Amino acid sequence: MHEMSLAESIVSLVESHAEAEGFSRVKAIWLEIGELAGVEVEALTFSLDVVMRESLMEGAQVHIRRQPAQGWCLACSQAVEVRDRVSGCPLCGSHQLQVSGGDALRVAELEVE
Numbered sequence: 001m002h003e004m005s006l007a008e009s010i011v012s013l014v015e016s017h018a019e020a021e022g023f024s025r026v027k028a029i030w031l032e033i034g035e036l037a038g039v040e041v042e043a044l045t046f047s048l049d050v051v052m053r054e055s056l057m058e059g060a061q062v063h064i065r066r067q068p069a070q071g072w073c074l075a076c077s078q079a080v081e082v083r084d085r086v087s088g089c090p091l092c093g094s095h096q097l098q099v100s101g102g103d104a105l106r107v108a109e110l111e112v113e
């Protein structure tokens with residue numbers, strides 16, 4: 001499962017931050033996940049729950065923010081939000097969209113002690 005390896009890499013990223021910055025517990029984490037990243041949020045939350053056990057993130061609250069992609073519709077010459085790759089422009093339905101961003105997953109914030 002793709003989300004399980006994502007969860008593992010998030011925890012190991014946080015662990016290396018902990019070593020560098022000298023904190024020993026994480027109370028909360030905020031993740032930003034692009035709408036086009038192909039991540040199942042429920043599966044990721046479940047995987048994190050498993051992977052975080054017996055780590056410095058045990059019991060931490062996980063907050064997830066979805067980030068829509070930005071698109072430029074060539075048909076209506078407007079900037080639009082893109083939530084998936086199949087629906088086209090939310091205003092006119094055209095598929096002449098230039099899409100940027102929205103495919104990343106990053107750790108936005110950590111609350112530590």
Ligand SMILES: [Zn+2]
Nearest residue numbers: 073076089092
């Ligand atoms: Zn359009």
